[in-house]
Amino acid sequence: MNLLQKLKRQPPGRIIALGFALVILIGSGLLMLPCSIQDGVTVHYIDALYTSTSAVCVTGLIAIDAGDTFTPLGQFFLGGLIQIGGLGVTAVGAGIIIAIGKKVNLKGRKLIKEAMNLDSGKGLIRFVKSVFLTTLVFEGIGALLSFTVFIHRYHPLKAAGVSLFHSVAAFNNSGFDILGGGTNLIPYQDNIMLNLVTCGLIVFGGIGFLVIRELVDARLRWKKLSMHAKVVISVSAVLILSGAVMLKLTENISWMGAFFNSISARTAGFSTYPLKEFTTPGLLVLIVLMFIGASPGSTGGGIKTSTFFVLLQGLKSAATNSGEKAFHYAVPKDSFRKASVITFLALGVVIGGTYLMMVMDPGVALRDALFEVTSAFGTVGLSTGITPDLSIGSKLLSILIMYIGRLGPLTIATLWHFSVGDRVRYSEGNIAIG
Amino acid sequence: MNLLQKLKRQPPGRIIALGFALVILIGSGLLMLPCSIQDGVTVHYIDALYTSTSAVCVTGLIAIDAGDTFTPLGQFFLGGLIQIGGLGVTAVGAGIIIAIGKKVNLKGRKLIKEAMNLDSGKGLIRFVKSVFLTTLVFEGIGALLSFTVFIHRYHPLKAAGVSLFHSVAAFNNSGFDILGGGTNLIPYQDNIMLNLVTCGLIVFGGIGFLVIRELVDARLRWKKLSMHAKVVISVSAVLILSGAVMLKLTENISWMGAFFNSISARTAGFSTYPLKEFTTPGLLVLIVLMFIGASPGSTGGGIKTSTFFVLLQGLKSAATNSGEKAFHYAVPKDSFRKASVITFLALGVVIGGTYLMMVMDPGVALRDALFEVTSAFGTVGLSTGITPDLSIGSKLLSILIMYIGRLGPLTIATLWHFSVGDRVRYSEGNIAIG
Ligand SMILES: [K+]
Ligand SMILES: [K+]
Numbered sequence: 001m002n003l004l005q006k007l008k009r010q011p012p013g014r015i016i017a018l019g020f021a022l023v024i025l026i027g028s029g030l031l032m033l034p035c036s037i038q039d040g041v042t043v044h045y046i047d048a049l050y051t052s053t054s055a056v057c058v059t060g061l062i063a064i065d066a067g068d069t070f071t072p073l074g075q076f077f078l079g080g081l082i083q084i085g086g087l088g089v090t091a092v093g094a095g096i097i098i099a100i101g102k103k104v105n106l107k108g109r110k111l112i113k114e115a116m117n118l119d120s121g122k123g124l125i126r127f128v129k130s131v132f133l134t135t136l137v138f139e140g141i142g143a144l145l146s147f148t149v150f151i152h153r154y155h156p157l158k159a160a161g162v163s164l165f166h167s168v169a170a171f172n173n174s175g176f177d178i179l180g181g182g183t184n185l186i187p188y189q190d191n192i193m194l195n196l197v198t199c200g201l202i203v204f205g206g207i208g209f210l211v212i213r214e215l216v217d218a219r220l221r222w223k224k225l226s227m228h229a230k231v232v233i234s235v236s237a238v239l240i241l242s243g244a245v246m247l248k249l250t251e252n253i254s255w256m257g258a259f260f261n262s263i264s265a266r267t268a269g270f271s272t273y274p275l276k277e278f279t280t281p282g283l284l285v286l287i288v289l290m291f292i293g294a295s296p297g298s299t300g301g302g303i304k305t306s307t308f309f310v311l312l313q314g315l316k317s318a319a320t321n322s323g324e325k326a327f328h329y330a331v332p333k334d335s336f337r338k339a340s341v342i343t344f345l346a347l348g349v350v351i352g353g354t355y356l357m358m359v360m361d362p363g364v365a366l367r368d369a370l371f372e373v374t375s376a377f378g379t380v381g382l383s384t385g386i387t388p389d390l391s392i393g394s395k396l397l398s399i400l401i402m403y404i405g406r407l408g409p410l411t412i413a414t415l416w417h418f419s420v421g422d423r424v425r426y427s428e429g430n431i432a433i434g
Numbered sequence: 435m436n437l438l439q440k441l442k443r444q445p446p447g448r449i450i451a452l453g454f455a456l457v458i459l460i461g462s463g464l465l466m467l468p469c470s471i472q473d474g475v476t477v478h479y480i481d482a483l484y485t486s487t488s489a490v491c492v493t494g495l496i497a498i499d500a501g502d503t504f505t506p507l508g509q510f511f512l513g514g515l516i517q518i519g520g521l522g523v524t525a526v527g528a529g530i531i532i533a534i535g536k537k538v539n540l541k542g543r544k545l546i547k548e549a550m551n552l553d554s555g556k557g558l559i560r561f562v563k564s565v566f567l568t569t570l571v572f573e574g575i576g577a578l579l580s581f582t583v584f585i586h587r588y589h590p591l592k593a594a595g596v597s598l599f600h601s602v603a604a605f606n607n608s609g610f611d612i613l614g615g616g617t618n619l620i621p622y623q624d625n626i627m628l629n630l631v632t633c634g635l636i637v638f639g640g641i642g643f644l645v646i647r648e649l650v651d652a653r654l655r656w657k658k659l660s661m662h663a664k665v666v667i668s669v670s671a672v673l674i675l676s677g678a679v680m681l682k683l684t685e686n687i688s689w690m691g692a693f694f695n696s697i698s699a700r701t702a703g704f705s706t707y708p709l710k711e712f713t714t715p716g717l718l719v720l721i722v723l724m725f726i727g728a729s730p731g732s733t734g735g736g737i738k739t740s741t742f743f744v745l746l747q748g749l750k751s752a753a754t755n756s757g758e759k760a761f762h763y764a765v766p767k768d769s770f771r772k773a774s775v776i777t778f779l780a781l782g783v784v785i786g787g788t789y790l791m792m793v794m795d796p797g798v799a800l801r802d803a804l805f806e807v808t809s810a811f812g813t814v815g816l817s818t819g820i821t822p823d824l825s826i827g828s829k830l831l832s833i834l835i836m837y838i839g840r841l842g843p844l845t846i847a848t849l850w851h852f853s854v855g856d857r858v859r860y861s862e863g864n865i866a867i868g
Contacts, residue, residue, distance in 0.1 A: 250793065280800050281792040288785065313776060315749045318775040319847040340774035341752040344745060347781075351722065359684065366714050367800040413753040 012111045013411050019089035019401050020056060025050035038073030043069060046392050053399045055081035057406035058299055060269040060381025061372075061387050063395060067180030069257045072161060075178045079165050085406070086172025086205070087135065087297040094128050101374025112401075131209045135171065138204055142167030144303075145197040149188070154249065170226035172299045175269025175381035202268040206294035208233060228306065232295040235305040239266060241290050250282045265289040268302035269381025276385045277355060284383065287371055289380040301379030301405045303346050310339040338410075343403055345409035350374050353401050360393040361386075367396035372398070377405040406434035446545045447845050453523035454490060454541025454841060461486035461515045470508030477503060480826050487833045489515035491840035492733055494609025494703040494815025495806075497822050497829060501614030506595060509612045511597050519840070520639070520733040521569065524549035528562050567645045569605065572638055576601030579631045583622070604635035606733045609703025609815035623706035625783040629694050636702040637674075640728035641666060662740065664731040669739040673700060677723050684716045701734035703815025710819045714801055717818065721805055723810040725780065735813030735839045737773075737780050744773040772844075779843035782812040784808050787835050794827040795820075806832070 007015065028049040030036060037043050043064065050063045066078055066358045084092050091321050092109050097104055104112070107122050146163035154162055162178060169176045178186050188194045204212060218224035225233075243262030248255060254272055264270045265286045276284070293302010314336040316322075353373040358364055364372075368384045375382045376398045390398070404412050441449065461482040464470060481497045488495045489512050499766075500512055524545050530537055538546070543558050580597035588596060596612060603610045611618050622628045622695050638646060645663045652658035675752050677696030682689060687707050698704045699720045709717070728735010748770040750756075787807040792798055798806075802818045809816045810832045823831070838846050 069756070250445050279792075279796065280803075284785070284789050284792065284800070314771070315775060315778055315782075315847070318772075318844065321848070336771060336774070338752075340770070340778075341749060343778075344749055344774075348749075351718070355715050355718050358713075358718070364714065365799070365801065366718070369714075370800070410752065413749070414755070420755070 016115050024053050026054045030077045050395050053379050053402050056085035057379050057402040058085045058172050059379040059402045067178040079168050082172050082174045088115050111231040138171050139167045142201045170198045171205040173205050173268045185270050185272045187237045199263050206298045206300040208295045208297035231309050235309045245284045250279045267294040287374045290374045290380045293378045303343050307339040310335045342410050357394045376401040379405045435810050449696040457492045458487050464511045487836050490519035490607050492519045492608040493813040493836045499616040501612040513602050516606050516608045522549050572605050573601045576635045583628045604632045605639040607639050607702045610805045618702050619706045632698050640734040642729045642731035644731050649850050670741045684713045701728040721808045723807045724814045728814045737777050741773040744769045759765050776844050791828045795825050797863050811834040812838045821831045
C-alpha cells in the first residue's frame with residue numbers, strides 16, 4: 001500500500017510518536033467496551049481517552065477511579081496499556097517480532113535505537129531481550145511480595161490480581177491502583193512491606209534498563225560503573241534524600257512517608273498522604289522533583305536526572321570559571337547545550353500549559369494548576385485533587401501534555417523536521433540526556 | 435591604608451557589589467533621619483533598609499508609601515538614591531571624577547567597562563559623558579511634560595517636585611511615586627498624556643544607553659543599526675505588543691491600560707490598575723514579562739531581552755537542526771551557553787526565593803509569593819499587595835533578591851571567584867547578554 005510505504009520512509013521519531021498515539025486510541029476504545037466497565041457506571045469518552053493516555057504515558061493521573069469504574073477485564077486492559085507504555089511501543093513491537101522468530105531489519109533497529117536512547121546498534125536484540133527479562137523478574141518478585149500484603153485484605157484470586165497490577169504499575173512508574181475509593185495507597189501509609197516493595201520497584205524502574213544491566217554486569221561494584229551510571233545513581237540518591245528532608249521540614253508526615261513521597265514524586269506518582277493537605281512550600285518541593293523526574297532510558301518522565309546534573313555542572317563551571325567534570329570524566333561540551341534546550345522546552349510546556357489550564361478553568365489556583373500540569377508533563381500522576389472536575393478543554397490539554405512528556409519535548413519539537421544524520425545521544429564522556 | 439589597598443586589588447565585580455551595598459546602607463541611614471520622616475509617622479529600620487534597597491536597585495517595591503511617609507527632603511534623598519541606582523554606582527563615581535576634572539585611571543576604566551556591560555575600553559569617558567547627557571535630556575523633557583499634568587492637581591512648587599521625581603522614577607524604571615495613598619498611578623489610568631510620557635521614559639530608559647546612542651548616531655535609520663540594537667528593539671516591541679494582547683484577553687482593562695501594564699511589567703513597575711484584581715492567568719503573563727525584563731546596559735532588570743532572544747534562537751536551532759541566525763548575522767556560539775546559565779541562575783533565585791517566602795509567611799499563596807519574588811528579582815516593583823504585611827524574614831529575603839537582581843545573578847555567582855581574564859561580554863556577532 002502507498003500509505004504504508006510512505007509511513008516506512010518517515011524518520012524514527014515520527015513512527016514512534018504515531019505508534020504511541022495509535023496505542024492510546026486503541027486503548028481508549030478497549031476501555032469503552034461494555035465488558036470493561038462495571039454495571040451502573042457511565043464512562044464519557046473524554047475520560048476513557050484520558051485514562052488510556054495516562055496509562056500509555058505511564059502517568060497515573062486519574063479522572064475516574066480505576067478500581068470503582070472498570071471490571072477485572074477493563075483493569076487487565078489498563079495493566080496491559082501501562083506495560084506497553086512503560087516498555088515503550090517500539091520495544092513491545094520488537095519483542096513480538098523476536099518472539100515469533102522473525103528478523104528485525106535495519107529500519108527496525110534504527111527505531112529501537114531511537115526509542116531506547118541507545119548510543120550504538122550493537123547487541124540491540126540482546127538488549128531488547130534483557131529488557132523483557134528484567135521487567136519480568138522485577139515485576140514477578142514485586143507481585144509476590146505485594147501478595148503477602150494484599151492477601152490480608154482480599155480473597156486469594158483478587159489479591160493475586162491486585163498484586164500483579166500493583167507490581168506492574170510500580171515498576172513502570174505509572175502510579176495507578178485498582179484498590180478503589182480514589183485513595184491510592186493512603187490506607188497503606190504505615191505498611192512497611194508495601195512501602196519498601198513499592199519504593200524498590202519505583203527506583204529500579206526509574207533508573208533505566210542500561211544502568212540495571214550495568215549494575216548486574218559490574219556485580220554492584222561502584223568503580224566498574226560508567227560515568228552515566230554513576231551520575232544517575234548519585235543524583236537519584238541525592239534527590240531522594242534532600243526531597244525527603246525538605247518534605248519532613250514543612251509537612252506533618254512520618255519519615256517513611258517523607259521518603260516514600262520524595263521517591264514517588266520523581267515520576268511514579270503513588271501517594272500515601274493526601275496531597276491537598278500539603279502546605280504550598282511542600283507542594284513546590286514536589287513540583288521541582290516531578291519536573292526533574294527519573295533517569296533516561298527508564299519508564300519514567302521529567303527532564304531526567306542526568307539533564308539536571310549537566311545543568312548543575314554547567315552552572316558550577318560558569319561560576320568558578322573551570323571545566324565541567326564528573327567522576328574524573330570531562331562532561332562533553334555539547335551536553336550542556338542539549339540539557340538546556342530540553343529544560344527550556346519543558347519549562348515552556350509547563351508554563352504554557354498552566355496558563356491555558358487557568359484560562360479554561362478560572363476557578364483553579366496557580367498552585368493546583370502548576371502542580372497538575374507538571375505532574376502530567378513529568379508523567380507523574382500526583383494531583384492535589386482537581387483532575388475529576390476539570391473542563392473537557394483542560395482534560396484534552398492534560399492528554400496532550402502527558403503525550404509530550406512521555407515522548408520528550410525535544411522529540412516533539414523535532415517531529416516536523418527530518419534531522420539529517422542521527423542526533424547525538426551519547427557523546428564523548430558518555431552521558432545520556434533527556 | 436591597608437584595607438583600601440586590599441580593596442583596590444579586588445576584581446571589578448566585587449568592588450561594584452560593595453559600592454551598591456554601601457550606597458544602600460547610607461541611603462537607609464538618610465531615610466531614617468528625623469528630617470526625612472513626616473511628623474507622627476514611625477519608620478522601622480527594616481522598612482528604611484527595604485525602601486533604600488528598592489530605590490538603589492530601581493525596584494520600586496514599597497513596604498511604606500513614600501508620599502505618606504517621607505518629607506520633601508526624604509523624597510529628595512529617595513530620588514537621589516533612584517538616580518544613583520539607575521545610572522549605577524560606578525557611573526556616578528566616574529561622573530564625579532570627570533566633573534571635578536580628575537583623570538580616570540586604568541582600574542577605574544576596568545570598573546566602568548564591567549559595570550556598563552561594554553565590549554571595549556575605547557571612548558569610555560566620552561560614553562560616560564553621553565550617558566549623563568542622555569539622562570539629563572530625557573528626564574528634563576519628561577519632567578516638563580509631566581508638569582503639564584500635575585499642575586492641575588498641585589500648587590506649582592509641589593507640582594514641579596512631583597514632576598521631577600516622576601520623571602526620574604520613570605526613566606530609571608524604578609516605579610516609585612510620591613503621590614501618596616499607596617495607589618501608584620491608578621488615579622491617572624485614563625490620563626493620555628501621563629500614560630504616553632511615562633511609557634516613553636520607561637521604554638527609552640529600558641532599552642539601554644548603547645542603543646539610544648546608536649539610534650542617535652544612525653538618525654533612526656534601521657539599516658544602520660547593529661545586530662544588538664536590532665535584536666533589543668525588535669524583542670522589546672514584540673514583548674510589548676504580545677503582552678498587551680494577552681492582558682487584554684483575560685483582564686477587564688482598556689487598551690491603553692493593557693499597553694501600559696505590558697510596558698511597565700518589563701521592569702518599570704508602575705501600575706495604573708490594582709493588580710490584586712487581576713486574574714491569575716493575567717498575573718502569570720506579568721510574571722513572565724517581569725522575568726524577561728529590560729535590555730542590557732539599561733536601568734532595568736530581569737534576564738534581559740537579548741538573553742531571551744538568544745534562548746529562543748537556540749531552541750529554534752535545536753528543533754530545525756539549523757544554525758542560529760538573526761538579522762543576517764550568526765549568533766555567536768557561546769551566547770546560548772551564557773544565556774542559559776543566566777536564566778537558570780535566575781530561575782534558581784526565583785524558585786528558591788518563592789519557597790523561602792512561603793515557608794516564612796505560610797499565609798501567602800503561591801501566586802502572590804511568585805509574583806512578589808519575580809518582581810524583586812526583575813527589579814520591577816509590582817506587587818499584588820502583600821509587601822507591607824510580610825514578615826521581617828521575607829523583607830530581608832526581598833532585599834537580598836533585589837540586590838541580586840540589580841547586580842545580575844551571574845555577577846553574584848562569580849563574586850567568590852577571581853576570573854582569570856575578562857569574561858566574554860560582546861562576542862563575535864555582537865550581542866550583549868545579561
Ligand atoms: K507515573
Ligand atoms: K522597577
